[in-house]
Amino acid sequence: MNADIRPIRTPAEQALVSALGSLPETGGGRLADLRRASARAFVENGLPHRRVEEWKYTDLRNLMREAVPLASPATVARADAGARLLNGADLRRIVVANGAVVRELSDLDGLEEGLSIATLADALASGDAVLGQLGGIVPARYDAALALNTALASDGLVITVAPGAQIERPVHVAHVFAGDIAAASFARSLVIVGAGAHFTYAESFEGPEGLAYQANVATEFVVGDEAHLDVVRLQEEGAAAIHLATLLFDVGRKAQLHTFGFSSGAAVARTSLYATLSGADSHVAFNGAVLVKDRQHVDSTLFVDHTVPGCESRELFKHVLDDNSRAVFQGKIVVRQAAQKTDGRMMSRALLLGDDAEMDNKPELEIFADDVACGHGATCGAIDEDLLFYLRARGIPLKEAQSLLVQAFVGEAIELVENDVLREALVERAEGWLRARG
Amino acid sequence: MPAVQETVEQVRSIDVDQYKYGFFTDIESEKAPKGLDEDTVRFISAKKNEPEWMLEWRLEAFRRWQTMREPDWARVSYPAIDYQNLYYYSAPKRPSQLSIDDIDPEILATYEKLGIPLRERDALLGIESAGGSRVAVDAVFDSVSVATTFKEELAKAGVIFMPISEAIREYPELVKKYLGSVVPVTDNFFATLNSAVFSDGSFVYVPKGVRCPMELSTYFRINERNTGQFERTLIIADEGAYVSYLEGCTAPMRDENQLHAAVVELVALADAEIKYSTVQNWYPGDKDGKGGIFNFVTKRGDCRGDRSKISWTQVETGSAITWKYPSCILRGDNSQGEFYSIAISNGRQQVDSGTKMIHLGKNTSSRIISKGIAAGYSDNTYRGLVSAHRKATGARNFTNCDSLLIGDKCGAHTVPYIESKNSSAHFEHEATTSKISEDQLFYCRQRGLDPEEATALIVNGFVKDVLQQLPMEFAVEAQKLISVSLEGSVG
Numbered sequence: 045m046n047a048d049i050r051p052i053r054t055p056a057e058q059a060l061v062s063a064l065g066s067l068p069e070t071g072g073g074r075l076a077d078l079r080r081a082s083a084r085a086f087v088e089n090g091l092p093h094r095r096v097e098e099w100k101y102t103d104l105r106n107l108m109r110e111a112v113p114l115a116s117p118a119t120v121a122r123a124d125a126g127a128r129l130l131n132g133a134d135l136r137r138i139v140v141a142n143g144a145v146v147r148e149l150s151d152l153d154g155l156e157e158g159l160s161i162a163t164l165a166d167a168l169a170s171g172d173a174v175l176g177q178l179g180g181i182v183p184a185r186y187d188a189a190l191a192l193n194t195a196l197a198s199d200g201l202v203i204t205v206a207p208g209a210q211i212e213r214p215v216h217v218a219h220v221f222a223g224d225i226a227a228a229s230f231a232r233s234l235v236i237v238g239a240g241a242h243f244t245y246a247e248s249f250e251g252p253e254g255l256a257y258q259a260n261v262a263t264e265f266v267v268g269d270e271a272h273l274d275v276v277r278l279q280e281e282g283a284a285a286i287h288l289a290t291l292l293f294d295v296g297r298k299a300q301l302h303t304f305g306f307s308s309g310a311a312v313a314r315t316s317l318y319a320t321l322s323g324a325d326s327h328v329a330f331n332g333a334v335l336v337k338d339r340q341h342v343d344s345t346l347f348v349d350h351t352v353p354g355c356e357s358r359e360l361f362k363h364v365l366d367d368n369s370r371a372v373f374q375g376k377i378v379v380r381q382a383a384q385k386t387d388g389r390m391m392s393r394a395l396l397l398g399d400d401a402e403m404d405n406k407p408e409l410e411i412f413a414d415d416v417a418c419g420h421g422a423t424c425g426a427i428d429e430d431l432l433f434y435l436r437a438r439g440i441p442l443k444e445a446q447s448l449l450v451q452a453f454v455g456e457a458i459e460l461v462e463n464d465v466l467r468e469a470l471v472e473r474a475e476g477w478l479r480a481r482g
Numbered sequence: 483m484p485a486v487q488e489t490v491e492q493v494r495s496i497d498v499d500q501y502k503y504g505f506f507t508d509i510e511s512e513k514a515p516k517g518l519d520e521d522t523v524r525f526i527s528a529k530k531n532e533p534e535w536m537l538e539w540r541l542e543a544f545r546r547w548q549t550m551r552e553p554d555w556a557r558v559s560y561p562a563i564d565y566q567n568l569y570y571y572s573a574p575k576r577p578s579q580l581s582i583d584d585i586d587p588e589i590l591a592t593y594e595k596l597g598i599p600l601r602e603r604d605a606l607l608g609i610e611s612a613g614g615s616r617v618a619v620d621a622v623f624d625s626v627s628v629a630t631t632f633k634e635e636l637a638k639a640g641v642i643f644m645p646i647s648e649a650i651r652e653y654p655e656l657v658k659k660y661l662g663s664v665v666p667v668t669d670n671f672f673a674t675l676n677s678a679v680f681s682d683g684s685f686v687y688v689p690k691g692v693r694c695p696m697e698l699s700t701y702f703r704i705n706e707r708n709t710g711q712f713e714r715t716l717i718i719a720d721e722g723a724y725v726s727y728l729e730g731c732t733a734p735m736r737d738e739n740q741l742h743a744a745v746v747e748l749v750a751l752a753d754a755e756i757k758y759s760t761v762q763n764w765y766p767g768d769k770d771g772k773g774g775i776f777n778f779v780t781k782r783g784d785c786r787g788d789r790s791k792i793s794w795t796q797v798e799t800g801s802a803i804t805w806k807y808p809s810c811i812l813r814g815d816n817s818q819g820e821f822y823s824i825a826i827s828n829g830r831q832q833v834d835s836g837t838k839m840i841h842l843g844k845n846t847s848s849r850i851i852s853k854g855i856a857a858g859y860s861d862n863t864y865r866g867l868v869s870a871h872r873k874a875t876g877a878r879n880f881t882n883c884d885s886l887l888i889g890d891k892c893g894a895h896t897v898p899y900i901e902s903k904n905s906s907a908h909f910e911h912e913a914t915t916s917k918i919s920e921d922q923l924f925y926c927r928q929r930g931l932d933p934e935e936a937t938a939l940i941v942n943g944f945v946k947d948v949l950q951q952l953p954m955e956f957a958v959e960a961q962k963l964i965s966v967s968l969e970g971s972v973g
Contacts, residue, residue, distance in 0.1 A: 097555070365905075381890060396905035400872065405900040405911070414887035414917040422900050425908035 057090045059111030060192060063228075068198040075168070078179045082194035085186055092188050098316075101372040101404045102343040104188065107312045108286055112258055114196070115142035115227035122222035124149055129248035129278055133465050135216035142221060143229035143259075144199040158209025158241070164200040164232055174202055178234050181264050181292040183318045183347070189288040190316070193262040197232035200263075203245070207238030207268065214244035214276075214463055221251030221259060221285070228258040239268035239296070244463050245275050249289075249309065251282040256311070262290040269296040269323055276466045278473065280309035283338070287313040297323025297352075304461045305332040306470050307342050308477050314343040321383075325354040331461075332361045333454045333470075335477045336369035337398070343372035346390075350383035357387075362457045363394040363424075364450055365401035366481060376408040379416055386416040394424035395453055397446070447478045501765055504735030507592045507705055511624065514571035516708070520544060523678050526571050530647045530681070533654060543667045543677035550671045556834040557863045557895060558803050560776060563741060570679045572624040572706040592623075592703065618643055620684045620700045624709055632696065639695050641725075642687040646714055649685035656687055660718055664747040664784045664811070672743040672805075673780040676712045680745070683713035688723035688754075697726050697953055704733040704764075704775070710741035717747070719754035721787065726757040728956055731800070733765045737773040739802060744779045752787030752814065757795070759952055761960055764800035771830025771859075774802025781808035782838075785817035785846075793820040794837065795951045797960040799967040802831060807865065809838035812846035812874075819848040822948040824960070826967045827860030827892070836866035836897075841877035841907065852883040853945045856892035857968055863895040870907035877907040885915040886944055888937065888968065938965045 053061065064083040067076075091108060092099035118126075123141035127149065131137075138161070139149035145163040152161055167175055179194060205211055221229060237243050245265075251257055259281060267273050281287045287310040295301050307313055317330060334342050348357050363371040373392040394403040407420035427449055435445035454474050461467040514525045523544050527537040552563075618632035620643065636643050642653065650657050667677045684700045704711045719725050733740065742764065748756050758781075767774025777800075783792035794808040804827075810819030821837040839848035848868065856862035862885065870877040885894035896913045918940050926936035941964060942949075949957050 384890070394902075396902065396907075399905050400903075401905055402901070402903045404902075405898075405909075407896075407898065407911070407913070409885075409896040409913060409915055410893070411885070411887065411895065411915050412893045414890045414892070416887075417914075417916050419912070419914040420896070421913070422898070422911040423909060424900070424902045426905045 053090060054105055054109050055111040056108045057105070059113070061087055063114055064195055067195055075175065075178065079195045082191040086188060086191045086195065089186055089188060098185060098345065098374070101374070102312070102314050102341065104314070107341065108258070110226070110256060112226045112228050112256070115221070115223060115229040115257070117144050118142045118146070118222035120146055120148045123220055126220040126222040126250065126252070127218040129218060129250050129280060130216055130246065130469055133469060135214050135246060135465065137216045137218055138201065140200065140217055140219045140231055142223060142227070143197065143231040145201065156209070156211050156213070158206035159211050160204045161215070162202045164202055164234070165198060167202045168198070172202065174204060174234070174236065177236065177266060178264065181294050181318065181320065183292070187290060187316060189260060189314065190262055190290040193230050193232055193260050193290060197230035197262070200231040200233040202234050204236045205238055205241040205243045208240045209238065210242045211244070214246050214466065216246040216248065219247060219249045219259065219261060221255070221257045221282070223255070223257070226256040228260065231261045233263040235263060236266045237268055237271045237273045240270045241268065242272045245273065246278070246466055248278040248280070249287060250280050251285055253282045254284055255282055256284040256286070257282070258286040258288070260288045262292070264292045265294070267293060267295045267299045267301050270298045271296065272300045274462055275303040276461060276463065276470070277303070277305040278470065279305065279307040279313060280473070281313065282309065283311060285310045289315045291315065291317045293319040295319060295321045295323060295326045295328055297325060299323060299326045301326070301328040302460070302462060303330050304458070305344065306473060307332065307344070308335040308473070310340065310342070312341045315345065317346045319347070320349045320351060321355045321357070322351055324352040327356045329358040329460065331359065331457050333457045333474065334361065334363045334371050335454070335474065336364070336371055337366035337481065338369060339367070340369045343374070346375040348377050348388070350377070350379045350386045350388065352382060353384045353386070355383065355386055357389070359390040360457050360460065361392045362454050363392070363403060364454060365394060365396050365398060365403060367398040368400045369398065370402040370404070372404045373422070374406040374408070375420065376410065377418060377420070379411045379413050379418060381412040384413050384415045386413060386418065388416070388418040390420040392422045395450060396424060396426055443482065450478060451475065501735055503732035503763065504765060506734040507588050509574050509588045511572050511574050511706055513569045513706070513709070516569055517566040518568070518570055518679065522570050526679055526681055529571065530650070532650055535658070536650055539662070539667070540678050543674050546668050547671070547674040547678055550674060552671050556805050556865070557861060558805060558832040558834050560739070560803050563776065567708070568741060569706065569709040570712070571681050572709045574623055618696050618698050620645065622682055622700060622702045622713055624704060624706050624711065635695070640689045640692055641694050642685065643698055644685055646683045646685040646716060647681070653687070656718070657685070657716070660747070660749055661716055664749060664782050665745050665780050670780060672778040673745050676714060676743050676745045676780070680712045680714035683715045683744070686717040686725060686727065688719045688725045690720045691722040693723070694725040697728055699728040699730070702729070702731040704740055704742065707736065708738065710743065713744045715744070715746040717756055717758070718749045719751065719756050721751045722753040724755045726953060727759070728953060729758070729760045731762050731764050733775055735765050735773065737768070739773060740775050742775050742777050742779070746779070746781040748783035748792055750783065750785050750787065750790035750792050753789045754787060755791040756783065757793045758783070759956055760796040761956055761963065762796065762798045762800050762804070763963060766800050766829060766831050767802040769829050771802065775800065776803045777801035777806065779806040781806065782811065783809065783819070784811045785814050785819060788814040788843070789816045790814050791818040793951070795822040795948065796824070797952070797963065798823070798825040798833060798835060799963050804833040804835050806835045807837055809840070810848060811840045811842065812848065813842045815843040816845045817843055818846070821850045821852070822951040823852045824855070824945045824948045824964070825852070825862055826855045826964060827862045828857045828967055829860060830858070831860040833861070834863040834865055836864045838867040839869070839879060840867070841870040841874040841879070843874060845876040846874060847878040850879070850881040850883070851947050853948055854883065854885040854894055855888065855941060855944070855968070856885065856894045857888040859891045861893040861895070863897060865897045867899040867901070868909055868911070869901040870903055870909070872903050875904055875906045879909045881911040883913045884944070886941065887915065887917050938968060941968060
């Protein structure tokens with residue numbers, strides 16, 4: 045058990061290592077170095093497995109065995125047909141298909157004052173100065189998904205919101221996989237919200253049902269002093285897909301950051317969220333709802349690093365598990381010695397509907413400052429029999445009663461989404477999931 | 483005298499140099515040659531007159547150990563241990579275990595000093611008058627058991643309580659059946675090392691339907707320089723039996739680190755109950771972190787029968803490094819596991835402790851109450867696992883871990899793993915970390931308590947839930963210990 049055995053590379057690892065042999069040429073000195081360093085780190089460490097603590101419950105080496113080629117660009121027609129989520133809502137929509145921005149389908153004209161949106165490919169080609177911030181937020185430990193993304197992503201978005209700009213209409217980045225063969229796509233974005241600005245960023249993920257494609261996205265968010273950023277994610281990848289997402293945040297002084305992740309898609313999904321609170325007195329909230337069924341595996345991992353005094357962090361995650369599905373919640377709050385007066389609360393709750401569902405919770409606190417109030421809670425269990433009985437006694441059929449209770453359970457988290465349009469859309473997606481359950 | 487007042491007085495009476503068990507007893511002792519190889523294992527086995535099967539068992543463990551690496555996942559850091567620079571066996575020279583009068587008077591004096599009377603007459607007078615109950619003691623001095631009290635009276639009830647080295651000779655069938663059945667030889671680095679070189683420890687067997695007439699207790703003392711203590715405890719409660727067992731530990735103050743790697747195995751058959759309490763007060767090192775005991779302990783209980791119950795209570799105040807996870811395997815249907823813990827770290831101490839509750843049977847339940855207090859430059863980690871397997875329908879767990887930080891140079895960490903593999907399991911976990919509230923301190927100080935007294939008072943309130951679980955004699959001792967451990971942490 046203590047022997048250090050290095051297994052032979054899986055086909056997926058071999059394919060990735062050979063893909064890393066020919067890194068994208070774009071991006072000058074620093075970025076080229078970054079790509080090479082990330083590629084080297086992956087070649088050395090490979091895919092994480094259960095002996096890697098952060099991936100203990102999501103053994104990627106085992107879950108991602110198949111080798112798939114890198115995705116080729118999608119046609120506009122296929123991308124258009126595929127991107128359906130949040131369509132029609134009043135959002136500025138940008139379509140990213142197979143990891144590349146599709147200009148024909150993206151609403152890039154008439155941007156509000158203070159908002160600028162460029163594609164990463166263009167920014168790389170023109171050597172945009174803002175790229176100096178790309179790769180600036182670095183997790184404490186090597187993260188395989190992020191390393192692959194850094195090495196291989198060649199497109200995505202670069203969004204900047206000027207200091208003080210109040211952008212009311214949310215920007216919606218619709219990621220879609222469109223293709224006939226399973227392939228791997230990589231997209232990398234950078235969002236910079238200037239001091240005092242207000243911005244809402246939404247992203248959605250979808251793709252064909254039966255195809256075992258792999259989507260790897262990473263987005264870095266720089267939240268300026270006193271800025272206000274809302275991030276809403278809707279993950280409904282195809283049922284055979286692997287979704288790997290990395291979100292990196294650097295939060296300034298007195299800033300407000302709220303994120304919400306809704307996850308009901310993919311065969312295997314892992315979202316790693318790293319947030320560094322580097323300005324005092326900020327308020328951050330990371331919330332989410334996970335609805336899974338069949339043999340789905342969805343992992344939400346948070347790492348919140350309090351480095352300065354007076355910050356507040358709130359986390360609320362709701363999981364609903366049906367059939368043989370498995371959900372993982374790992375949340376770590378670190379409070380450094382300088383981060384006095386930190387107030388952190390983390391809660392993970394799970395409702396197990398399927399007899400063979402599995403919930404793994406690992407909420408962690410790591411505290412080096414004494415004047416703090418930190419706590420976490422985790423619960424899991426079946427639907428309360430008393431509540432079910434109450435509803436059934438009033439003539440509501442079993443399935444419907446369950447649906448009502450699940451809706452209320454998930455609703456508590458979805459309610460925290462500030463934007464009305466997005467909140468309504470998420471409520472509707474949750475109801476859709478319950479209806480599909482029958 | 484009310485407990486609170488007593489605590490406050492205790493705090494007042496103690497100087498900065500707080501470890502009162504730090505003396506060394508100068509007696510002649512017999513040691514195995516320094517270092518560890520197959521010959522050391524054979525030497526220990528021969529010293530104990532062990533049968534051939536026991537030697538084989540040890541050698542197998544030793545060979546396995548050589549292929550293993552020291553675990554590094556715990557949140558503790560310490561200089562590399564040189565396993566070849568230790569004595570694995572050290573015994574007082576005078577023959578022991580014949581009768582109390584053959585014991586070296588120095589050793590008797592040592593235990594007197596520690597407050598453990600080994601003479602039954604004294605014990606009767608001393609402890610009975612204090613607590614109204616009697617405690618049978620097995621005293622382990624370095625590598626050997628020097629005395630076991632109340633043997634005859636226990637034998638009348640059918641209870642076997644003796645050093646494990648004797649049990650191997652006298653009850654080989656029982657030992658063969660249960661030894662290594664809860665903590666397998668190959669379990670982990672330190673448990674495997676223990677399996678190879680353990681020298682003594684206690685063996686308890688409580689027969690069917692017997693309620694052990696008195697508390698059983700083992701008192702461990704490391705005396706010699708450069709020795710490791712490797713004790714092995716095996717407690718078996720047969721169907722319907724009940725036993726309460728206490729364990730206490732101390733060591734002299736030395737500027738070198740000493741190794742303590744114990745294994746404790748508990749087996750509870752149907753309807754049996756075992757209550758295991760520990761007050762661990764090994765020498766924690768001086769204020770700069772020099773010296774102190776490295777405490778790497780594997781403790782595990784197996785609720786093998788239906789409706790069985792195992793309860794761990796621990797007060798951890800000593801040791802430079804504590805690496806300890808008393809666990810329950812809830813195998814029998816309707817079995818119960820409990821874990822109550824107070825872990826206090828001060829100075830440069832590092833504690834990584836917690837529990838595992840593994841639910842395998844139906845309708846099993848477990849309860850975890852952990853209170854961690856970190857002061858000075860110490861690090862205090864709770865690490866725990868609660869898991870319910872597919873067939874463990876109706877499993878229940880409640881976990882509460884609270885941490886208290888005193889001073890801004892210490893760390894308190896919580897690392898729980900909660901794994902539920904079936905929908906009828908119901909798990910609740912809560913954890914908080916905070917400092918002593920200014921309001922509480924202000925309230926106490928307004929009433930004339932100085933900051934240190936006020937802190938002791940509040941801390942005693944913080945750990946009350948756990949102290950209540952300790953047998954009475956221990957609860958008083960533990961409460962005093964808590965005040966002592968926090969001495970010098972305020973102001």
